[in-house]
Amino acid sequence: MTDRPAAAIAIITLGVADVARATRFYEALGFVLSRGASQDTISFFRAGGVVLALFGRDALAHDAAMATTSAGPFGGITIARNLPSPEAVDAAFAEALAAGATALKHPEKVFWGGYSGYVADLDGHPIELAHNPFFPLGPDGTVTLPD
Structure with missing residues (x-):
């Protein structure tokens, strides 16, 4: 027996050009913003069993220690x-x-x-x-x- 938790996706974070603009877009689609968890630089939405987060694209790449090179039109997700x-x-x-x-x-x-x-x-x-x-x-x- 192990204490390892079940595999689960908790948060999906999208790197966006403008957090405020993207936040307004997702609110217009009916996603509910968590005002208590969100800040100017990141937004969190209730999305069923997961959380959808919006974070600046460059900041997200930096946080993941990745280059911010432009991918092709389809990013694989x-x-x-x-x-x-x-x-x-x-x-x-x-x-x-x-x-x-x-x-x-x-x-x-x-x-x-x-x-x-x-x-x-x-x-x-x-x-x-x-x-x-x-x-x-x-x-x-x-x-x-x-x-």
Whole structure:
């Protein structure tokens, strides 16, 4: 027996060009800002079972001891927001565009049996908006994975 805690993602931090601007964008998408934990240089949002953080891109690279070289248009990661229906995906897609997101892929039926589309946030981070009929959602939007 070990005292090692279960593997879990607690916080996803996005490096952004302007924390205040990115904060307004994510608030417009319906994410709830933790005013008690956030500061001018970092914002924390409740995001179901994880926390979404926004931190200056250069400061985040410095903190990780990495160079701030520009990656290609795709950085190898997306974040996803699962929704209860295809109609909710369409509504969230329109809401994101109204908040300033860029359309990457309009919502459509996808090969795995769901419905999804992609937008890019103000810093180009891709966000998938999806309905997955195989992953039930809790009242707080968290995904229930099958055993």
